[in-house]
Amino acid sequence: xxxxxxxxxxxxxxxxxxxxxxxxxxxxxxxxxxxxxxxxxxxxxxxxxxxxxxxxxxxxxxxxxxxxxxxxxxxxxxxxxxxxxxxxxxxxxxxxxxxxxxxxxxxxxxxxxxxxxxxxxxxxxxxxxxxxxxxxxxxxxxxxxxxxxxxxxxxxxxxxxxxxxxxxxxxxxxxxxxxxxxxxxxxxxxxxxxxxxxxxxxxxxxxxxxxxxxxxxxxxxxxxxxxxxxxxxxxxxxxxxxxxxxxxxxxxxxxxxxxxxxxxxxxxxxx
DNA sequence: ACTTCGACCTGTTGGC
DNA sequence: TGCCAACAGGTCGAAG
Numbered sequence: 001x002x003x004x005x006x007x008x009x010x011x012x013x014x015x016x017x018x019x020x021x022x023x024x025x026x027x028x029x030x031x032x033x034x035x036x037x038x039x040x041x042x043x044x045x046x047x048x049x050x051x052x053x054x055x056x057x058x059x060x061x062x063x064x065x066x067x068x069x070x071x072x073x074x075x076x077x078x079x080x081x082x083x084x085x086x087x088x089x090x091x092x093x094x095x096x097x098x099x100x101x102x103x104x105x106x107x108x109x110x111x112x113x114x115x116x117x118x119x120x121x122x123x124x125x126x127x128x129x130x131x132x133x134x135x136x137x138x139x140x141x142x143x144x145x146x147x148x149x150x151x152x153x154x155x156x157x158x159x160x161x162x163x164x165x166x167x168x169x170x171x172x173x174x175x176x177x178x179x180x181x182x183x184x185x186x187x188x189x190x191x192x193x194x195x196x197x198x199x200x201x202x203x204x205x206x207x208x209x210x211x212x213x214x215x216x217x218x219x220x221x222x223x224x225x226x227x228x229x230x231x232x233x234x235x236x237x238x239x240x241x242x243x244x245x246x247x248x249x250x251x252x253x254x255x256x257x258x259x260x261x262x263x264x265x266x267x268x269x270x271x
Numbered sequence: 272a273c274t275t276c277g278a279c280c281t282g283t284t285g286g287c
Numbered sequence: 288t289g290c291c292a293a294c295a296g297g298t299c300g301a302a303g
Contacts, residue, residue: 003296034279034299058297075297076281091281110280112297127299154274163298170296239296260276262294275303284294 002073004135004168004208007058009215010079015053017081017102018062022049027095029088034074034114037094041117045069045096057131057167061122062096068122069096074112080105132166135204140166142197149189149197156192157185158259160204169204172239173211175264177204179238184270185263186256238264 002010026042048064055061060079062069073079084103088095094106094115106115118125133140145166152159159165160174169177178185180203183196192200237247242255246266256263 006296032280034297072297074280075295108280109282110295110297112279152273158274161297172296259274261297273303275301277301278299279297282295284292286292287290 002058002075002077003170003172003211004058005211005215007060007073007168008055008212010073011053011055011060014079014081014104017100018050018096018098018104019053020049020051021098021100021102022047023064023096024099025095025097027088027097028093029095030093030111033093033108033111034072035116037115038117041069041115044117056123056128057134057163058170059122059128063122067117067119070114070116070118070122070125070127071106072114073106074108074110074114076110077106077108077113080107130164132162132164135166135168135208140201140205142194142201145197145201146192146194149192152189154189155185155258156183156187156189157263159189161259161261166204168208171261172236173204173207175239176237177207179265179270180207182270184267185258185265238266240264 023045026045028037028042031037044066045064048066050062050064052063053060054063058072060071062071082103082105084097084101086103088105089107091109092105092107093111096104098104106113116125122128133144148165149159157174157178160169160177161171175185177200181196181200183192183200238253241253241264243252245251246253246269249266249268251266251268253264254267
C-alpha cells in the first residue's frame, strides 16, 4: 500500500489526535512483524507523552522523552485513529491507547511493516542512519544524483528505488517520474547525463508533491473509514498500464521485470 | 564496494 | 463457479 505520499498523509492524519497526548496502554496482538515488536515497548511507552510526530523516508517517528517509536507500514500496513472500544479485526496487530480514549491502531495483513523502539536519536538507528536524502528537500538535486551515480551500473529505475540513494521513491513513482522525464528505466545510472538528471529530479519532486497534496485533500478525517489514498485517484501515466496506449504517442505501454519488481514504460517516449 | 537474489507474509486477481 | 498460480504499493541481509 504505502508509497511516500500515503506515509506522509498518514503522519499528518494521526498527528493532531496523538500529539501531546499521554499513552495509557499498549496492546501487542501479534509481535511477529518484519522484526519482532520489542517486548519492552509497552513498559517504555506507558505514561509517556507524544512530543513530535515525524517522518524519515517511509518511517514514521513518534517521539517521547523516553525514546522514539519507529514505525514502518511495509507493503500493506495502515494506521487509523479509533475510539479505544473499537473492536480489533483480523490483522490489527498493534495499538497505542491514549488518555483521550483514542487508539492508534496498526493493521498490516502481510506483516512486512515494523514497530521498533529507539532509546536515543532514532535517526542514528541502524535502519535510518544510512538513508539517502528526502526527495523534497533542497539537498536532493540533479547534481547530487549525477555525482553519486558515476560508478553505478544498475538500471536507473532500480537506482531510484534504492533508499540509500534517495528515500521515498517507490515502484509507482519511480515508473511515473521516469516516464515524465522521458528516460528509459533500463538505462544504467552512470550513463545518464547531468542534463537528464536535471529533467528527472524536478519531475520526482512535482509528482510526489502533487500526490501528497491529493492525499491531504481526499483524506478529510483519519477517524473511522479511511477513504482511498489520494494517489489512487490521480491518473497514473504508465504504472499498471501494460499494453494500454501511451498518453503521449499512443504506442502500447510495455511491462518488464527489474529487480523483481514490475516496470512500465513507453519504448517510444522513453529513451 | 556494488549487485543480485531470497526471504518475509496474506489477500486479490485472472486464466483455465 | 471454483481452483490455483501469479502477483501486489517494501527493503533487508546474505551471497556472489
